[in-house]
Amino acid sequence: MSEHESVNKTALYYVNEPPINDYIETFFANYASIPIEKLRDHLLTVRDRAWQKCNYPCLGRWVFLHFSIQKSPIYKEIIEKCKNEGATVIDFACCLGQDVRQLVYDGVPIDRIRGYDLDPFFIEQGYKLFRDGEIMQQNKVFSSGDIFNDQFLDAIEPADYVNVGAFFHIFDAETQRDVCRRLTRLCKRAIIGWKTGALIPTELPKPLSFEGTMMWHSPESFMRMWDEVTDGKWQVESTTLKTMDGLEDLGLALTFVVRKRGEQ
Template sequence: MTSQSDSQLSTDARQLLESYGGIPAEEITDHVVKVRDEAWEVFPYPCIGQFCFLDLSLKHTTVYPEVPQHLAEGQRLFDMACCFEQEIRQLVADGAPSENIYGCDLREEYVKLGYQLFQDRNRLQSHFLAADIFDKSSSLADLRGTFDMVYAGSFFHLFNYDDQIEVSTTVARLFRPVKGSFIVGRQVGTVNAAAHDHRTNPTGKMYRHNPRSLKEMWEKIGHDLGVSFTVDATLQQLPSDHFRFHTEDTRLIHFVIRRE
């Protein structure tokens, strides 16, 4: 793996590592590179190689101001595919009670590396589990109907269309059966919704949504579950350097999906 340049690490990430993680500013770059290289050996996801695993997206969403407030009131949040759990650490840094936050990833090694990255094993009280979302007998089944909020960053887009329906349905079942529960997140999208090749997916395909296709998919999921969902989704331009890896119509799609 190549070494980390200072420009690749966002200001948000640096502030969190310094203020919450207690890592001296002059040591942050070397510290992140060391953890990144260990993560790459676990599995070579592109987001690991490109240092996107420290992106902080939730704090920049329109719903973020209500999330720490809801957590303080006793509601619970689930971070789906939490990787190094950086979004959870940001919530805690912003005053949210960590014991009301859960995170899940396919690979338990990333949870351990998250503690190493943020040096908080003895103070963070969030709950983490390793589970395969396609495994109907995993520990996720025990958590159905217990969450008010779900964060899903760079997760749903990993799968083809049919698998996205299955995965999204599983996530929707995590909601408490009350109006207002929501999923917030972002992922790779596109101007024209379509399947694309994806080398880290076992099927070799990923489906990229635009706002219309995402709404249509959640209409189907809602119909199957007997629940209505509203979908607020927008496309955003990618940074110019990302087009080395994507086609010209690739975008980021940001979404909030609420249970009615």
Template sequence: MPTETTSTAAPWFDTNLEERLTPSVISFFSTYCHLEREALYKHLHFIHQRAWDIRPYPCIGQWGFLAPKIQDSPAYATVLQRVKNGDTILDFGCCMGQDLRFLAANGAPSDNMYGADIEPAFWELGYDLFQDRSTFRGRYLESDILGDTTALATSSLRQQLQGKVDVAYAGAIFHLWDLDTQFNALAGLVELTKKDSIVVACQLGSVEVETKPAWREGLKPRLFHNADSIKKLWDRVSETTSTGWRVESRIVDLDVLLPNEKDRSWMDKTNRGLFFEATRVA
């Protein structure tokens, strides 16, 4: 995988918005943001460049904020219903809060929504993207989730949300890390949960467990899980935190997560999509 670059020549920087404007995307922005197609086109190009200038992530370059990954999760219906019923949700690695907005647009109240990310500028940009500063009630908590994740349990996340999170969602985060960092992040998240809480994630994985090069210079090589190894990681988390979890996981073809062939073309051919849902039982 190429390392992070600020250059718009990066293989994951795509200026072609037209093919991203699917009927569902247009409908969402028309209904939620009251933006029609002509105005929407200019608006999204503006946001795309601003987001790229903040951090040139592949998901930014590939317009990932237009297609919230939570809708692809097998647990999506469960998550939506729980939040509709008043459960608290934490979007761990929330970027511009697109997954939370997707839930809100589908009837979930935003009062009990929290987003956590290393970069507060993304959260602020989310208000501009969705034009909902006066109506969206979700709250942001800064967290260096790409840095010292061992500090997660003593961060503002723990101070405000310890034992209060019913649903934790992590989209495209864990595949950025090595095994120990993944463990630290999950163990920190467990601190925020309670019995019957769920942790839901979608990420890159592999049929066989694979070590991948770091996604940017200065970081450790990443570990891509398969359906079995992610359960073993949860076993380790359960033992260390003295909690119990029931874990369901599945590997899917990469086009489930990335339906645009262009978004997959620069990736390793062994890459797959990986979903998991962990339910706290003790």
């Protein structure tokens, strides 16, 4: 890749200004006590620090401000089960932990939520972004670990629901099958999230300086993968393939619900 091509690709995955809207202003004012006039600089400081650590497109393009968990078709179910029946949630590959904060913001007791990420640096940046490090650490909400480490997985108590946003698509086709198996070890009821998808299943090189390939599933191939990997014990209950607001140039997002058969 030439230097010019590298610059163009970096520009595609990095936007200077945060997409601040009424919801984001209200959320940060209520949750983190950040006044509107200070919000832009606060978001830029944390995002750019995280981007310098790793050029993830979800950081460069402010995807973490979408709070994508609330767009799940069973989000209302999750909130009600957690608040009224003691259900629990794991946010896996949580990065800055925005979906954990969305759950707390919507009334889920903090002791029913856990977040895991490979790199503790991003967990720390989440504390800074949401200004809640003290309470999150007191309740031991976040931990770091590797999904491919069996000892780590065995030590995790499974939750009723597992959320995985912007995670599946960073792996090739065969590794995604392994990820499916591993996520079922952490979940008792349903796995939700989103990944980059396509109308036609496509495996292509990872962007920027990342090595290897990434598999973009279609709804049909995603359903087939889960059925094959779990011998039909887990069923893709719903899939939606569409562009994400403000990210139309980055392709399609596949939002999914995968439920263990017999669990509602």
